[in-house]
Amino acid sequence: MEAWIDIIILFFMAVTVFAIARLRNLLAVVMLGGIYSLLAASIFVVMDAVDVAFTEASVGAGISTILFIGTLALTTRIEKKPAHTPLLPLIVVCITGAVLIFGTLDAAVYGDPQSPAMQDVAPYYLENTKKHTGIPNVVTAVLASYRGYDTLGEVTVIFTAGIGVILLLGSWRRGISASTRRKEEEE
Amino acid sequence: MDSWEFILGYYNYWIAVFLAMAGMYIVIARGNLIKKLVGLNVFQSSVFILYISFGKVEGGTAPILTAGVDTYSNPLPHVLILTAIVVGVATTALGLALVVRIRDEYDTIEEDDIHSQDESM
């Protein structure tokens, strides 16, 4: 049963991406992007990653769709017809995809309890989290305690991105943006 | 029945590869900057799916310790991807801000038009 849910949701994702690649109406593309994120969140639940699913549903399907729509409101809604034939990109993509699929054949089978990923630190975290931190959610414990440095770095990246957006579009730029400059020149 | 198990064992990875390649195709074949960012997001999610697939354990449950459960999925990929998603949306916001500024300067968000304007300058 679980396998069927997995197969169907992933198939839907493939179809959604196909539609995203074909469509030229950017609003439709962005909305399909939101659906894609929601499907990704459901597939994460199927694969037991509830924390990740939670994040993907709130971030991918919520905030990032809003930001895309906000950008559409500030720019344009329709993509121009592509001027080049997509032949070269298609060839590049097919070759890369073939190499990657060849690579996956060496990977551990999906759901294998003996896979290399389950050998080293993962059992350590699962065994010792209760002893060390006393909290049941292993993901939170690893995120904030065992790998605290990592998360500090990630928060710094978010901080930097926020500062970058303020620098690019913040209210302090008022009067030096090109559109207002053009308007003033016209006057 | 063997081939069915073979397909089930690798199906997730193959779909992840397909999604990644579709995302890459959108990034390199389409000229619209917003479309490119959507493509990047698609690529990003495909990597997330690949990672979480590696962490799945047959018959396991979510890694929240409960009495009476022995098998849990691998929590480590979950941690990595959890932070990557939020960082991803922060960087996407930065990219969208750049798109808005480019539109402000060039009055277009099509790559070809931007190039031709640059050359004519």
Add this chain to the structure above:
Amino acid sequence: MKEYLVLRVITKLLLPFILLFGLYVQFHGDFGPGGGFQAGVIFAAGFILYAMVYGVKAARKVLPIGILRGGIAGGLLLYALVGVANLMLGENYLNYTPLAESMKEGQHLGIFLVELGVGITVASVMMTVFFTFATWRED
């Protein structure tokens, strides 16, 4: 959006529950799914909904720009300072054990503070990004 009465009323009804849910996710992240990242985004989504229905100006009255900017830096600072506090108490950076009497309590307190820092930064960054996008054309 003056004319959409239903949206305005429903937003007012839903807003406290969204914010409460954000706080729940923030502080219950140790025991169930959730944590600073998700809580920050949910909290921000509540205010973004308010800003979309009532206008950015009204939202800015609730959350002045100074508080948001302070939150962006403050969350990260809180995170880093928890690490410094551990250094002062004679342990490694971001090893929370000395924060309380026993190891478990120390770790628990450390994780709580760090997740709070993450939540504050993520929420402030998301709201700031939305507000900057929404006010870009108004000048």
